[in-house]
Amino acid sequence: MSFFQLILKNLLRRRSRSLLTLGGIAIGIAAVVSLSGIACGFERSWANVYKARGTDLVVTKSVTRSTMPGPFPFALKTELQKMPHVREVGALLSDVFSIEDSPTILVIGWEPKTSLWNHVKLVSGKWPEDSSKGTVALGTLNAEMLGKTLGDKVQIESGEYTVCGIFSSSALAESGAIVMPLPAMQSLSNKEGMVNFFDIWLEPNTSAEETEQLRRSIKAKFDGLTAFNPGSVAENNIAMQIAKAMTWAVSSIALVVGAIGVMNTILMSVFERLHEIGILLAIGWRRWRIMQMILAESLLLSFVGGLAGCGLGVVAARLLQMSPWVHGKLEADVGLPLLGIALLIAIALGALGGLYPAWIGSRMSPATALRQ
Amino acid sequence: MVRARTAPGHMSSTNALIEVRDLRRSFDQDAVQALRGVSFTVAQGEFVSVMGPSGSGKTTLLNILGALDTRFEGAVTIDSVELRHLPDPERFRSRTIGFVFQSFHLLPALTALENVQMPMFERRWRASERKTRAAALLKSVGLEHRLDHRPAKLSGGERQRVAIARSLANEPKLLLADEPTGNLDSSSALKILEVLGAIHQQRNMTMIVVTHDCDVAAATNRTLRLRDGQLLEKQIAPGA
Numbered sequence: 001m002s003f004f005q006l007i008l009k010n011l012l013r014r015r016s017r018s019l020l021t022l023g024g025i026a027i028g029i030a031a032v033v034s035l036s037g038i039a040c041g042f043e044r045s046w047a048n049v050y051k052a053r054g055t056d057l058v059v060t061k062s063v064t065r066s067t068m069p070g071p072f073p074f075a076l077k078t079e080l081q082k083m084p085h086v087r088e089v090g091a092l093l094s095d096v097f098s099i100e101d102s103p104t105i106l107v108i109g110w111e112p113k114t115s116l117w118n119h120v121k122l123v124s125g126k127w128p129e130d131s132s133k134g135t136v137a138l139g140t141l142n143a144e145m146l147g148k149t150l151g152d153k154v155q156i157e158s159g160e161y162t163v164c165g166i167f168s169s170s171a172l173a174e175s176g177a178i179v180m181p182l183p184a185m186q187s188l189s190n191k192e193g194m195v196n197f198f199d200i201w202l203e204p205n206t207s208a209e210e211t212e213q214l215r216r217s218i219k220a221k222f223d224g225l226t227a228f229n230p231g232s233v234a235e236n237n238i239a240m241q242i243a244k245a246m247t248w249a250v251s252s253i254a255l256v257v258g259a260i261g262v263m264n265t266i267l268m269s270v271f272e273r274l275h276e277i278g279i280l281l282a283i284g285w286r287r288w289r290i291m292q293m294i295l296a297e298s299l300l301l302s303f304v305g306g307l308a309g310c311g312l313g314v315v316a317a318r319l320l321q322m323s324p325w326v327h328g329k330l331e332a333d334v335g336l337p338l339l340g341i342a343l344l345i346a347i348a349l350g351a352l353g354g355l356y357p358a359w360i361g362s363r364m365s366p367a368t369a370l371r372q
Numbered sequence: 373m374v375r376a377r378t379a380p381g382h383m384s385s386t387n388a389l390i391e392v393r394d395l396r397r398s399f400d401q402d403a404v405q406a407l408r409g410v411s412f413t414v415a416q417g418e419f420v421s422v423m424g425p426s427g428s429g430k431t432t433l434l435n436i437l438g439a440l441d442t443r444f445e446g447a448v449t450i451d452s453v454e455l456r457h458l459p460d461p462e463r464f465r466s467r468t469i470g471f472v473f474q475s476f477h478l479l480p481a482l483t484a485l486e487n488v489q490m491p492m493f494e495r496r497w498r499a500s501e502r503k504t505r506a507a508a509l510l511k512s513v514g515l516e517h518r519l520d521h522r523p524a525k526l527s528g529g530e531r532q533r534v535a536i537a538r539s540l541a542n543e544p545k546l547l548l549a550d551e552p553t554g555n556l557d558s559s560s561a562l563k564i565l566e567v568l569g570a571i572h573q574q575r576n577m578t579m580i581v582v583t584h585d586c587d588v589a590a591a592t593n594r595t596l597r598l599r600d601g602q603l604l605e606k607q608i609a610p611g612a
Contacts, residue, residue: 001486002499013481279477282440283491284466284542367440370477 007296014269018301021265025305025346026312028251028258033313033342035247037334038320043244044333048171050199050230052119056206057215059198062226068095071194074182076222080198083221085206085214090114092197093185097156099178102145103324106177107156109185115201120174125150125165133184137165139175154178159188172331200227255349258305262353266298270357277361278369287362294361298354299347306346310339389546389578390414390437395446397432406432407444408601416545417576419569421589424598430582431550433598437580438471438548439464451545466494470539474551476531478523484510484534485519491541509537513567529560536567540575547571549581553588565591 011018050058059080060069071093080089091111096104110116112130128135136156138148143166148154154161156178169175186192202211211229218227270277277290317332395410406429414420422430435441436448439461448455451468458464465471478487488506497505510519513533523531532552539547552568553561569591572579581588589595597604 001482001489001503003493006486006493009481275477276479279479280490281462282438282465282471282473282477283538284462284469284494285491286460286462286466286494289493365440367435370440370473 003293003296007293007300010269010273010293010297011301017265017268021261021301022305022308024261025258025302025349026308028254028349029306029309029342029346030312030316031254032251032345033310033334033338034316034320034332035250036338036342037313037317037332039244039247040333040335040338041317041321041331045171045173045331047230049169049173052169052171052174053116053199054119054201055199055230056202056211057200057218057227058230059200059218059222059225059227060196062219062224069196071191071196072225074193074195076225077195077198079221080200080218083214083217085202085210086200087203088115088201090116090199090201091182091195092116092199093182093189093191093195094197095185095189100146100155105142105145106173107185107188108174108177108179109182109188110179111182111195116199120167120169120179123166123168125163127165127167128180128184130181130183133187134160134162135164136161136178136180136184137167138163139177139179140166140168141172141175142178145176156188255345258346259349259353262298262302262349263356265301266294266354266357267360269297270294270361274361274364274369277364278366281364281366282370291358291362294358295351295354298357299350302346302350302353303343306343306349309346310342313342314339387416388413389416389418389451390580391447391449392437393447395433395436395444395448397429397436397441397444406601407436409446410598410601410603411446412596412603414578414580416578417572418594419572419579419592420581421592421595422580422582422598423584423586423589423595428598429601430598432601434548434550434580434582437546438469463494466491466542468545470542470544470547472532472535472539472547472549472552474554476523476528476535476555478531478534478538480523483520483522484515484526484530484537487523487534488538488541491538495542506537506541509540510534512540513537527560528556529563532556532560532564533567536564536571540571545578547577547579549579551582551584553583553585561585561587 061072074091077089077091080086091114093109095107097107099105117127122137123140125137128137136154138146138154143149143163146154148163150163150166152163154163161180167179180188182195186194202214215227215229218225280290281287314334317334321332391413393411395407396405397407398405410429410433422433424430432441436444436455437450439455439458442455442458442461444456446456453464453468455461455464479490482490485503485506488509489502492502492505507516507519510516513536515530515533515537518526518530518534523534526534532555536552549568553564556564565588568579568581571577579592581592583589
């Protein structure tokens with residue numbers, strides 16, 4: 001009999017309790033995997049937007065109270081355009097609206113005749129005319145979600161819009177969005193002359209140092225505005241920060257419950273086996289081996305629970321992704337690194353949960369235990 | 373087979389495996405004095421019984437000899453190792469002592485073969501070697517047909533034979549048995565006595581048996597009699 005077989009035997013002696021603990025750990029880890037997967041997907045979805053556009057710098061308000069950055073004057077574009085290395089500036093105004101029976105949908109107003117329109121591909125119909133306030137283009141996923149096609153009407157707030165085009169984008173956030181010209185969006189959201197993003201494209205051959213210098217210059221020159229690289233979008237997006245914070249809050253609660261479950265199970269199993277542990281000590285088992293046995297039981301339980309949790313988390317993330325609130329806005333990003341971290345967390349839980357019971361078991365007096 | 377009884381005091385200090393000098397052990401802040409100045413020696417290969425009424429200090433003595441209790445006064449040396457405040461008694465037990473208990477103390481979830489392998493985890497033997505050794509030990513106590521039986525499926529005598537096989541797992545120098553026949557019927561007790569006698573003869577192993585049974589005591593080389601924590605007669609060999 002190997003040491004591993006002994007550990008396994010000890011756990012299988014109380015199958016129901018071991019299974020329940022395993023289930024508790026699996027749920028905790030599944031919460032970590034699914035919620036973190038969604039949060040990572042949210043982050044990646046936005047990062048993909050800027051990647052698809054080829055944007056070098058994004059300018060937005062540095063402080064905002066809502067999930068969307070607050071508006072600032074479109075007129076600032078002229079000054080931005082004059083700054084060194086700037087090739088082009090494109091203005092955007094975006095917001096989320098509840099449209100017809102669907103939950104919140106992203107609506108974006110792009111400045112006409114800028115590179116903002118270049119990265120998306122028109123699948124059918126045509127782009128909304130610059131001067132028109134009555135037409136919109138739908139992303140393919142959005143058209144599918146709303147069940148709309150060319151010529152259909154879309155009710156956004158109090159206005160009615162005609163679908164004139166359907167486009168595809170490699171970024172999921174755009175694919176699930178509605179696009180219209182900037183003036184139309186300003187009118188829809190009652191923010192005439194305002195925008196909440198400037199996308200900046202720099203001249204070719206602009207070095208990383210020059211980009212960083214420009215970023216600092218923009219921040220210094222325009223009070224209340226900040227410029228950031230598309231790669232650091234998560235740090236500058238309040239919605240993402242909230243999503244991440246909530247993910248870790250919920251995951252932490254689930255993990256604490258899991259750790260207490262492990263400790264409870266292993267502690268009960270140690271107290272039930274005090275006599276047996278006494279026998280092992282009496283026949284020459286050293287205290288560190290008793291500790292090793294109890295810790296190994298805890299770690300094995302957590303490892304298997306972690307594996308089950310990873311599987312459960314992947315399924316949960318897929319189900320969450322298909323829910324109406326999430327569908328079309330982001331896709332879960334459950335990669336191997338996340339699963340690896342989740343498994344490490346599970347193992348850490350096992351170590352933490354097993355440490356105290358292992359210490360209790362290894363400190364006992366064999367003579368006392370044998371008398372029980 | 374049981375060895376013939378030999379006269380006490382046949383050993384000298386040169387071949388003594390156990391030396392006990394002025395051993396004292398009290399509990400409850402000296403309210404209970406379990407052992408009061410016990411001194412004796414046991415030679416390598418000797419088979420000794422310890423007798424005495426309940427509360428005379430037999431189990432306390434056995435616990436001290438087995439390094440289960442190292443908080444005593446006096447000196448106890450086994451195989452040249454001083455047991456008082458021994459820093460790693462488990463390591464010492466693993467290498468030097470084999471224990472047989474009155475209540476067998478087998479692990480109920482494990483088979484006979486697995487129970488015998490348990491002490492071997494402290495040796496650097498591979499799993500296959502542990503299994504082979506355990507099977508051989510069980511065969512030596514006549515249980516080769518009971519390898520995969522759990523304790524609940526074994527008779528009292530068979531359980532005690534498994535416990536004896538387990539006590540020999542790490543090839544100890546000293547076997548300590550606490551009332552090994554105390555929970556057995558006379559026929560099973562006789563069988564256990566034969567097994568212990570055979571082990572003593574074949575391995576020339578030093579054995580100390582705590583017992584109330586005069587038949588068991590009669591099968592040993594020498595008997596130490598305890599009363600109220602003291603030996604009834606001097607047990608140190610001349611010249612020791």
